[in-house]
Amino acid sequence: MDQTCVIGADVGGTFVRIGCVAMDGELIHAAIYKSAAISTGPPKTAIDDLAAFIKQYISELRITDYRGVAIGFPGTLDKSREILYSASNLGENATSRFDGLRIPAGLAAHFDAPVFIGKDTDLLLYSDVHQLGLRTDGMVTGIYFGTGIGASMIYRGETVFGSDGVAGEIGHLPISETGNKCTCNGRGCCESVASGWRLVQLRDEHFPGTPIDDIFTLHHQTVPIKRYIHDCARIVALTGNLLNSEYTVVGGGIVAMKDFPKDAFLAEILALLRHPYPRDTFRLLYSPAGQDAGVLGAAQLIFHKLGERSEIYSIPVKREKGV
Numbered sequence: 471m472d473q474t475c476v477i478g479a480d481v482g483g484t485f486v487r488i489g490c491v492a493m494d495g496e497l498i499h500a501a502i503y504k505s506a507a508i509s510t511g512p513p514k515t516a517i518d519d520l521a522a523f524i525k526q527y528i529s530e531l532r533i534t535d536y537r538g539v540a541i542g543f544p545g546t547l548d549k550s551r552e553i554l555y556s557a558s559n560l561g562e563n564a565t566s567r568f569d570g571l572r573i574p575a576g577l578a579a580h581f582d583a584p585v586f587i588g589k590d591t592d593l594l595l596y597s598d599v600h601q602l603g604l605r606t607d608g609m610v611t612g613i614y615f616g617t618g619i620g621a622s623m624i625y626r627g628e629t630v631f632g633s634d635g636v637a638g639e640i641g642h643l644p645i646s647e648t649g650n651k652c653t654c655n656g657r658g659c660c661e662s663v664a665s666g667w668r669l670v671q672l673r674d675e676h677f678p679g680t681p682i683d684d685i686f687t688l689h690h691q692t693v694p695i696k697r698y699i700h701d702c703a704r705i706v707a708l709t710g711n712l713l714n715s716e717y718t719v720v721g722g723g724i725v726a727m728k729d730f731p732k733d734a735f736l737a738e739i740l741a742l743l744r745h746p747y748p749r750d751t752f753r754l755l756y757s758p759a760g761q762d763a764g765v766l767g768a769a770q771l772i773f774h775k776l777g778e779r780s781e782i783y784s785i786p787v788k789r790e791k792g793v
Contacts, residue, residue, distance in 0.1 A: 471533050473498065476772040477524065479541040480590060480764025481505060482723075483559030483617030484666070488527050489762060490536070491769035495600065499531060500762050509560045509567065516567040517576035525580065538583050538776055540768035542590035543568070544618060549635035551587055559618045564655040586775055591620035591638060592629055593767030594757065598719045599624065600770055601758045611715040613640065613706055614722035614757075617666040618653065621709065640705060641665065664701040666724055672698060687729040699731055703738030706754075710739070714748045721757025732756075 475490040475498055482505060489500030508516075508523050524539060545557030545566070553572055560566035577585040595612035604610055610624045619641035623630040630637050641661040642654050650662035662668060673685055676694045689695045702724070710718060724730065736754060743749035757763055 471531050474535045474537065475533065476769050477528065477536050477539045478765040478768025479524065481541060481543050483544055487761060487765055489765035490531060490533060491766060495769060497762055497766060500765055505560065511567060513567045516571060517573060521577055521580035536583055538772035539581055540586040540588065540771045542588050542593040542764050542768055544590045546636040546639065547587065547589055549631050558653045564653060586771055588771055590764055591622040593771060594721060594763045595622040595624065595719065596770040597763040597767035598721065598757045602755060604717055608716040609713055610717045611709055611713055612719040613709060615702060615724035616722040618661050619665050619705065640709065660705050664698065664705055669698060669724065683728055686727055686731060690729065690731050699735055700738050703735055704742060706739050707742035710743050710748050710752055717753050717755055719755045719757055721763060725756065726760060
């Protein structure tokens, strides 16, 4: 393939997506693999295995001119985005083979282009802001329900990283009185009641034999699933009351599932928000880019780092009204 592009990868707890994006931001190609393709093995070969995975994709597509590589990880990173602190959903016992590694520095020797890493939810929000044409001069929040739960915030055009780089770890806020164990080894985290892995647990406990893709279609009126939707809504309402964002974007594999009850979800959120404000001005938008959002967000990060964009987000072409 002769077209100039960038390479983006979105590493999730279940799947890893990788793709190439043209310099105008359009997706050229994307592929999906089990995360085990890069998450299994000893730490000492983690960077080499990740490099081999990306290089194989480049080779298979016969990409000859790529200007950068960016990878989103489902975990905590340092503020400079050089070190992956922890990615509990990529391993066992709250650890992964990538923990503590300087990933961009390690990958630099493998590629003829600069390499960047980011938190997966930051990249998702970059893509959503770009696709939705949202203004970022106020507060924009993204909440993503996948295998785990993550969030990202943009305030006055800048991503909120926090003092140590770990802002947005909403999945590990203590919210549940049940004390369910989380993948981080804590108990009662948001992820323990409203994540993808919790939905699988609910299916196994209450609806054995139901394909997970059909759980909302067949069981959305049952008490366990109604409670699950309520818990998802609690997390969105929590951030709404705390941050009073101009826009709240919700995405991830859970809300993209067939027959996810969006009307009931919104009704629960509005009932939980403080009134009259922020309830009366709350704007909920759904991520438009689907499963390729992380790849597209990685491309936006590369464009910004290379100076192809003055900001990490394109100038908005429209302003969404929301709900």
